[in-house]
Amino acid sequence: MSERDLIWGPGVLRSSVSPVSAQGVSLTAARERRQLVFLEGLKSAVDIFFRPQEEPHPLQFLREANTRNLQPLYEFVREALKPTDEEEAAWRCPVLLVDDLSVLLSLGVGAVAVLDFIHYCRATVCWERKGNIVALVHDSGDAEDEENDILLNGLSHQSHLILRAEGLATGFCKDVHGQLKILWRRPSQPTAPRDRSLTYQYKIQDKSVSFFAKGMSPAVL
Amino acid sequence: MTPSEGVGRGVESVLEMLESLLALGGMVLLRDSVEWEGRSLLKALIKKSALYGEQVHVLGCEVSEEEFREGFDSSINSRLVYHDLFRDPLNWSKTGEALPGGPLEALRALCGRTDPGPITVALDSLSWLLLHLPCTTLCQALHALSRQDPCPGKQVRVLGLLHEELHGPGPVRTLSSLAQAEVTLSGAMGQASAHILYRRPRQHPTHQTQWFSILPDFSLDLQGGPLLEPQPQPDPHTPPVDPTNHLTFNLRLSKKEREAKDSLALPFQFSSEKQQALLRPGPGQATSHIFYEPDTYDDLDQEDPDDDLDV
Secondary structure (H helix, E strand, O other), X not given: OOOOEEEEEOOOOOOOOOOOEEOOEEHHHXXXXXXXXXXXXXXXXXXXXXXXXXXXXXXXHHOOOOOOOOHHHXXXXXXXXXXXXXXXXXXXXXXXXXXXXXXXXXXXOOHHHHHHHHHHXXXXXXXXXXXXXXXXXXXXXXXXOHHHHHHHHHHHHHOOEEEEEEOOOOOOOOOOOEEEEEEEOOOOOOOOHHHOEEEEEEEEOOOOEEXXXXXXXXXXX | OOHHHHXXXXXXXXXXXXXXHHHOOOEEEEEEOOOOOOHHHHHHHHHHHHHOOOEEEEEEOOOOHHHHHOOOOHHHHXXXXXXXXXXXXXXXXXXXXXXXXXXXXXXXXXXXXXXXXXXXXXXXXXXXXXXXXXXXXXXXXXXXXXXXXXXXXXXXXXXXXXXXXXXXXXXXXXXXXXXXXXXXXXXXXXEEEEEEEEOOOOOXXXXXXXXXXXXXXXXXXXXXXXOOOOOOXXXXXOOOOOOOOOOOOOOOOOHHHHHHHHHOOOOOXXXXXXXXXXXXXXXXXXXXXXXOOOOOOOOOOOOOOXXXXXX
């Protein structure tokens, strides 16, 4: 990784994510090189309840009965993006990875508060620092979850690129784990109508993912 | 224009879509979705208004000023005033850069402006305002904004972008009732379409569907519709098959069969003959008998158990 990354994850749903390795890149080494800032939500959540805190904690909303907004969490992101000393170059094209936003809903934060948090992150990471944000939201599917739908649709309207991962319609398969639909929403670079959306199927391997066109899995060819 | 005229005019002869939307005045509501975004149509309408010589005020809540101005040339950008609610809408940074009073005050300030000339106000987006302000407050502000001032120089045209999926039917219908024209964006096979509802005063609402695409400079390109696959025609040389051949049942009745059918007495029809037959058992019919062998434990009481009921 040449640019700096900022990862925030609760580690609740994705127990396989650890700071050690992901996608064939050593995140521990990146953390030591100060290329990576990792906020482990699960650990921090324990800290906020069992250790005394002086300044506002990023996960302050867990203690408050009436959660209005995620401003402390946004302040954490903004502080992490500031260069620590004059010699270090400022963050160049930072990437904010959020895993995942649906957990915030189940922790009692309103959908509008989460959308406002992402809005402010967009203003800082994308507009001010010319970086990118990658956020994960779970689709409630058949379950009627109004708050999650507002979050999902609101986030989709704020996004320039939507990746929709879903299982195969025909059921579970050993060689094809799912299907990925890619939708471009950037109107200022109009593409031909047929390029607006693409669908691929994929298989997750040990440290990477392989993609292929529908029906073109190596296992069936 | 009567409703039949409006529907029958067709694509070629009606005013170009943007012109007819802007000619109405009042509020134009653009309803978009995740798959069919509406910001490019909003920018096309803004470009048209600016080309008319009007000043355009944009209340920008969702994208940065740079991103919004992208694609406009300098003549249009000079007529565009961008009220920035993107960088710090909720005053979290407390640097004093945010618009004072937040989104509501910014909206109300547009109502109370004193500079002359017709203006266009573009709200990007109404969804953001609806998620952060009470619906009634927003509707009152919109009504105050788009109300036709008797002074012709102070007309305000309002263009509002609404993301349909984010709201329930109540707020959407409320906003729709405030609009003089409503454009719902959808599409098929990669081709965008706009379903337009015009509410002209003292007339029935008229509908129009228009296929279009937006060019990189935000001008509109009207189109006929998505290319459909040609339907396969049935082969005219094969002779039609007569389905009444080789049936295992009768389709028609002969005269004798019809008479027999009509004279048949249905089992549950109660006629006087049947009644007499039941009341007077004929010589051939035996009266029925019941043979009963009581068990040792049976209680054979001849009294009527309902005698003491007093009914």
